[in-house]
Amino acid sequence: xxxxxxxxxxxxxxxxxxxxxxxxxxxxxxxxxxxxxxxxxxxxxxxxxxxxxxxxxxxxxxxxxxxxxxxxxxxxxxxxxxxxxxxxxxxxxxxxxxxxxxxxxxxxxxxxxxxxxxxxxxxxxxxxxxxxxxxxxxxxxxxxxxxxxxxxxxxxxxxxxxxxxxxxxxxxxxxxxxxxxxxxxxxxxxxxxxxxxxxxxxxxxxxxxxxxxxxxxxxxxxxxxxxxxxxxxxxxxxxxxxxxxxxxxxxxxxxxxxxxxxxxxxxxxxxxxxxxxxxxxxxxxxxxxxxxxxxxxxxxxxxxxxxxxxxxxxxxxxxxxxxxxxxxxxxxxxxxxxxxxxxxxxxxxxxxxxxxxxxxxxxxxxxxxxxxxxxxxxxxxxxxxxxxxxxxxxxxxxxxxxxxxxxxxxxxxxxxxxxxxxxxxxxxxxxxxxxxxxxxxxxxxxxxxxxxxxxxxxxxxx
Numbered sequence: 001x002x003x004x005x006x007x008x009x010x011x012x013x014x015x016x017x018x019x020x021x022x023x024x025x026x027x028x029x030x031x032x033x034x035x036x037x038x039x040x041x042x043x044x045x046x047x048x049x050x051x052x053x054x055x056x057x058x059x060x061x062x063x064x065x066x067x068x069x070x071x072x073x074x075x076x077x078x079x080x081x082x083x084x085x086x087x088x089x090x091x092x093x094x095x096x097x098x099x100x101x102x103x104x105x106x107x108x109x110x111x112x113x114x115x116x117x118x119x120x121x122x123x124x125x126x127x128x129x130x131x132x133x134x135x136x137x138x139x140x141x142x143x144x145x146x147x148x149x150x151x152x153x154x155x156x157x158x159x160x161x162x163x164x165x166x167x168x169x170x171x172x173x174x175x176x177x178x179x180x181x182x183x184x185x186x187x188x189x190x191x192x193x194x195x196x197x198x199x200x201x202x203x204x205x206x207x208x209x210x211x212x213x214x215x216x217x218x219x220x221x222x223x224x225x226x227x228x229x230x231x232x233x234x235x236x237x238x239x240x241x242x243x244x245x246x247x248x249x250x251x252x253x254x255x256x257x258x259x260x261x262x263x264x265x266x267x268x269x270x271x272x273x274x275x276x277x278x279x280x281x282x283x284x285x286x287x288x289x290x291x292x293x294x295x296x297x298x299x300x301x302x303x304x305x306x307x308x309x310x311x312x313x314x315x316x317x318x319x320x321x322x323x324x325x326x327x328x329x330x331x332x333x334x335x336x337x338x339x340x341x342x343x344x345x346x347x348x349x350x351x352x353x354x355x356x357x358x359x360x361x362x363x364x365x366x367x368x369x370x371x372x373x374x375x376x377x378x379x380x381x382x383x384x385x386x387x388x389x390x391x392x393x394x395x396x397x398x399x400x401x402x403x404x405x406x407x408x409x410x411x412x413x414x415x416x417x418x419x420x421x422x423x424x425x426x427x428x429x430x431x432x433x434x435x436x437x438x439x440x441x442x443x444x445x446x447x448x449x450x451x452x453x454x455x456x457x458x459x460x461x462x
Contacts, residue, residue: 085176351404354440386455
């Protein structure tokens with residue numbers, strides 16, 4: 001059992017998103033450092049800061065005792081259902097000879113070719129130095145893990161590792177996890193990870209009813225990447241203040257006086273007595289921390305991280321809604337409107353970006369990610385897109401998610417989509433009964449409505 005004084009750090013758990021008082025952080029961590037050896041051992045197994053397709057060190061076979069999705073969600077069939085994610089489809093094309101990946105023996109193996117084949121732009125790169133990966137022994141502040149992503153696939157690269165760690169958004173099954181071998185002497189094959197990864201990515205099951213999800217965590221880590229204390233760790237989303245985001249990661253970009261936990265390596269806990277996050281902010285390159293030549297890009301773009309924060313939040317809520325609705329339809333054959341309203345509320349709040357913490361100063365990245373992302377469209381006749389960025393008061397110019405175009409959304413049961421289309425139309429008209437949506441500016445609703453009418457017209461097909 002942990003000592004009573006661990007509760008002093010509860011302010012920094014995922015239960016509250018308050019601003020972080022430096023003095024409180026210092027006191028908590030200084031006391032926690034007395035049990036540093038205990039923490040280093042326990043965190044490796046608790047793995048509360050796991051991130052994007054990675055898992056703890058404990059290994060058990062998938063079984064009825066360790067994996068209950070088949071009984072909890074018989075209409076989903078997570079472990080046995082057919083995979084149709086982007087990565088699985090690519091490997092099928094490789095097997096059939098339609099696609100060939102080039103291996104770079106002197107560089108990053110299959111990474112560069114795989115990103116190209118998956119349509120993942122290298123500018124999406126962000127670097128994570130906390131030991132929140134399967135291959136933890138290779139990850140330190142000098143050798144962070146690089147992650148790259150598009151709308152539905154996340155690829156992790158670790159120096160000297162013999163495999164890539166990949167998470168994908170399957171249109172029906174939700175978040176699925178894979179190992180991708182870096183051995184050029186063996187045929188390319190996927191190894192699906194379930195029991196190991198789901199010990200953290202099924203963290204919803206701690207409160208009943210497990211659902212796999214992606215995780216974006218913020219932790220305090222030392223030069224070896226070891227988490228200093230899980231009591232100061234949170235799973236972040238768009239409602240998390242910036243000064244509590246991106247701990248255990250590197251961040252490049254300009255963000256004014258807004259502080260983050262990025263680039264903060266705890267080499268001496270006594271430094272927390274005069275914590276000054278501003279010293280680690282507004283970095284345009286990372287040479288003071290590490291050698292970036294082994295990586296595709298030299299940065300860890302703040303704009304990519306802002307986009308990622310929204311994307312993961314919405315995908316997780318879509319997965320939850322999908323699992324619950326598919327199960328009711330499978331078991332009962334139908335689902336009433338009241339239940340649909342309850343299941344879809346968190347998803348619609350994220351779709352309309354109601355929970356995002358406002359930016360107080362302009363943010364700009366250091367890569368070409370902003371330009372790349374905004375060019376993806378689709379665009380209406382006025383050249384507007386849901387991918388258009390604001391980066392002055394909020395991440396996106398129009399508060400409605402580009403993931404409305406995703407395969408996962410299109411693959412929702414027809415009954416669910418019909419209900420969502422109806423609610424979206426009502427919200428855009430300003431007539432929705434939920435007062436939370438009344439806070440959206442009328443000009444934003446009007447612009448979103450036109451963009452959707454021209455790029456997703458099925459929403460308005462009565």
